[in-house]
Amino acid sequence: MNKSDLRLTILGMLEQKLAIAYSSVQRAIESATDEETVPEHKYDTLALEASYLAHGQAMRVQESEKEIRRFRELHLPESPDKVVLGTLVTLVDLDDNRKQFFVAPCEGGMKVQFENQTITLVTFESPLGKAIKGTQVGDEVRYQAGDNTYYYEIETIS
Template identity: 40%
Template structure:
């Protein structure tokens, strides 16, 4: 599997999410500032509710911008046994039910599933509990995540 293609897929998904969130934020802002939403009495809260929504949408846009910037800076490198698993690693795990899972470890903020070479790859941030548990591990290591236990089968 190609980590650089996976990174491009993550960036494309994040860009699409940012565009969608930006449109939602603009729409919410227009609703909050529209003349029909001016309060007519103290019980008329439609404008206030629209303003809260617009504020939340604006925060979401900024979070996505920051996530996109962080992910654009990621440069996946070949696995180094001396360093162990680090950001940009493509990891194959085996769970206790002998099911294999593929993970692509990156910065926080981009949880999604991607398809490549007939495999489903879970994109996972290093701040996630499993992501933190994987950092520094190598092939053959066991990783505990809550009640679950995984074996690291391969790292690219």
């Protein structure tokens, strides 16, 4: 599987997210500055609330831009022998079900359809990410999320 193409797919999804954020900030700004939101009395806070929303949406845009930069700058190791940032990992559970994870700098939990497979982004801050960090092919992984304990074996790292 070509990780460079996978990164391009992820970047496309992040750019769509950014476009939505831009659109949301524009609508919030328009709402905050609309003539109909001008306060009629001291308890009329519609314009103030809209400005808070615009600020929050602007922060969302900044975060989206930062995530895109992080993915563009992400080093993709060519033949890793252990799980590091930028690796694609296949895990096998106790029922021989395979799951693929891409170790990403951000956007943990995002699912990507790529080459007819579902790949889930995982960060080292997550319980699974902490459990697989630095592991090698054949290692067994155990992690807990909530009340559930999960067991996997590292099948491949690329």
